[in-house]
Amino acid sequence: MRRSLLLTVVTASVAVTAAGCGGAAGGTASPATDTGAAATTTSAAPSFDPCAAVPVDGLAKLGITDQAKIDPDTKACTWKSASFVVTAHVNRYAVGQRPDNGFSPKLTPFTIGSRKAEVWRSDVGLACAVNVALGAASFSVDVVPIDSTGLDQACASAKDLATAAEPKLPTS
Numbered sequence: 001m002r003r004s005l006l007l008t009v010v011t012a013s014v015a016v017t018a019a020g021c022g023g024a025a026g027g028t029a030s031p032a033t034d035t036g037a038a039a040t041t042t043s044a045a046p047s048f049d050p051c052a053a054v055p056v057d058g059l060a061k062l063g064i065t066d067q068a069k070i071d072p073d074t075k076a077c078t079w080k081s082a083s084f085v086v087t088a089h090v091n092r093y094a095v096g097q098r099p100d101n102g103f104s105p106k107l108t109p110f111t112i113g114s115r116k117a118e119v120w121r122s123d124v125g126l127a128c129a130v131n132v133a134l135g136a137a138s139f140s141v142d143v144v145p146i147d148s149t150g151l152d153q154a155c156a157s158a159k160d161l162a163t164a165a166e167p168k169l170p171t172s
Contacts, residue, residue: 050088050139051077053165059086062143062157083150084157087142088165095133098140103127112166121155128155130162132169139169 063081076089103122143154
């Protein structure tokens, strides 16, 4: 049963990440035109490493001590513990434009530093993300709890990780 639940959570994490993550490329960010496929990542700062922006001490608070697994195509970074799956990535869509993809998220806008941000919480998908503005793109920290009892902590952790990462984000 636990293995089945873990598989479901990991699948949800991949789906949430795929909903707005793709390979890094140089150039100018633009809105997605393909409504059925995952958005590809583009950034005004192609050298930006989303993995390096996420603080190690913040991950340690979630029981994560291992290195990130980096998807070679999307450049998304994923860390796992016994309780959470954390993913960091850059999206080509702006804050407020993250696809729903059937997760029926509740969006809560707020500000980190001088940047627009939002908490993207899905009780349906058991996932929480914080999207932070990067011009016409966004940086996201997604946190998926292994079970539904950890969703509030996942949202608080996503917000903490994104807030700590904000000073490391590119300014344009």
